[in-house]
Amino acid sequence: MSEKVFPQGFLWGGATAANQFEGAWNEGGRGPATSDTAVAVSPEDRKKIEEFAAPMNREKVLFALEDQEGLYPKRWGSDFYHRYKEDIALYAEMGFKTFRLSIAWSRIFPNGDDAEPNEEGLAFYDAVFDELLKYGIEPLVTLSHYETPIGIALNYDGWKNRKVIDLFVKYAETVFTRYKDKVKYWLTFNEINVMGISGYVGGALLFEDGKQNLSDMYQAAHHQFVASALATKIAHEINPENKVGMMLARMESYAATTNPLDVMEAIQAEHENLFFSDVQVRGKYPAYTNRMFKENNIEIQMADGDEDILATYPVDFMSFSYYMTAISRHNPAENGEYTAGNFSLSEPNPYLEASDWGWQIDPVGLRVTLNKLYDRYQVPLFIVENGLGAFDTLEEDGSIHDPYRIDYLQAHIQQMHEAIEDGVELMGYTPWGCTDLVSASTSEMSKRYGFVYVDADDQGNGSYDRYRKDSFFWYKDVIGSNGANI
């Protein structure tokens, strides 16, 4: 065991999102959100990403909202809404310095465009933030994590409509003002680049002809860039101490071989991924945009002043999720083997192992990622998601033995430390799903990430009681020693 030193004030914690954790989808005045229409994916399909990224249309949305038969686990999540005190007490026991959660936009503005916010929703988050602050845990709050009010999809055509910028800015201003003295770390859009993969999940876009339209998706992303920049401006005006970050689903892509064509392919994959952080961190569209848009038949409209807004209000820091890496090859084999990932498929990397869901495990890739991002942007970085989705067994005595999760996290934390030694400025680390929650891609409960086990199954049956896993005690020790004991 080697002695590791993490920076003073390093924000150790855990991460969640309202749509997968909070539940109570029709309580407290909350309106329906896009996530409430997500039907569970069957176990046979858990390695496919098609379901999650599937284009939605109005008929499917309306059907889901009325459906009495289907299974929609995100509607009940892990019942954080009713159990937040117990959950936060467990985070305090582990020594969390921060806790990442999202505000469900439709709990504040149930239809997305209401004249006044819903007081009951605002009061709920007051209570949650007070509970966190009672233990000295800093809230890290995502404004939009795949949970857009459904009214924005049905009545505005989602984020491709410029009017949605104003709706979002009003929502952001409302919560920045209300929680001025309680929250200082904010993220605007979770995994903003998911827009390029699912217009519905990322931008509440509907595609009536069943085909995703890239122009609509990038138009929606442009509106989110502007909305995020305006929110950053307002956050700083309301409280100069506020720190606002962008959030990217980071996917490092290695060239399959030293063939220069494969290397160029990898650069293009990097452009696709980093386009979003290039805009939000550097405050302007990158040089490769024109060609990338032209070759993909993407056309977007910008209003006068948009470029100024982007340039004047870039984010304060960059956050990202890290689960895996991918491979780029110029000439992929037809019918070649593919492995799953969050939102994209890749040919398997022979040097890596994969989780039960096919996600390839690459701790050194995290060091590579941290170095590349810091070299490129020179702003503080924050790993706001990482972790292993795995099956766990609750033993009769209430214990859960999850050495595989400890191994995974330990290996990643060691590489984080290497990156800090390399000179990377890293603000903190919030592993995903610190308490078990419903999976984003498959809506399964049995894909567990937590330090805390939730007694619930894929159908929503169970006591929902919480149990400490072995990783709970291990992580407590990691935090308690500020990373020295890894």
Ligand code: BG6
């Ligand atoms: C990220 C999302 O992509 O991955 C989370 O921000 C999600 O919402 C996490 O839960 C893990 O993905 P999954 O599909 O295993 O839940």
